[in-house]
Amino acid sequence: MTDVFVSYAAEDARLAKPVIAGLSAEGWSVAHAPRRAEDEPEPGEAGSFEAAAPDERIVSARAVVTLWSTVSRRSEKVRAEAASALYRNKLVQARID
Numbered sequence: 001m002t003d004v005f006v007s008y009a010a011e012d013a014r015l016a017k018p019v020i021a022g023l024s025a026e027g028w029s030v031a032h033a034p035r036r037a038e039d040e041p042e043p044g045e046a047g048s049f050e051a052a053a054p055d056e057r058i059v060s061a062r063a064v065v066t067l068w069s070t071v072s073r074r075s076e077k078v079r080a081e082a083a084s085a086l087y088r089n090k091l092v093q094a095r096i097d
Contacts, residue, residue, distance in 0.1 A: 003028040005061035007081040008096075009072035015096045016067055023065070031057050033077075055084055064090045069097040 004023050008016040016032070023030045058064055064085030072078040085091040 002031040002057065002061045003063065004030045005057045005064045005081075005085075006030060006032040006067065007064060007072075007078050007085075008032070008067040009069060009075045009078055011071045012067060012069050012096060015069070019065070019067060019094070019096070031061065033057070033081075055081075058084050058088065058090070061090065063092050064088075065092045065094060067094055067096045069095070 006016060006020055006023070020030050020032060058081060064081065066072075066078060066082040066085065068078075082091060082093070
């Protein structure tokens with residue numbers, strides 16, 4: 001079981017790295033979905049991440065930290081991960097811009 005799953009938009013990777021590193025430095029096991037820019041294939045397309053993989057990580061995590069920015073607010077994937085975490089009472093939100 002992972003302690004924390006971190007959700008963020010691909011364009012925010014530079015800002016997410018210190019958050020992930022800080023959580024890890026405090027002793028938490030941290031998972032996050034590697035992201036690519038807008039050219040990322042849609043779930044189910046060749047070369048895409050397994051559609052259910054992030055949700056499985058959310059289910060097994062103790063908490064989900066969603067990093068909100070102007071970009072992530074428009075990301076369907078980030079919003080879906082946040083909604084899934086909220087439904088499971090695991091959502092922790094932070095604004096990064």
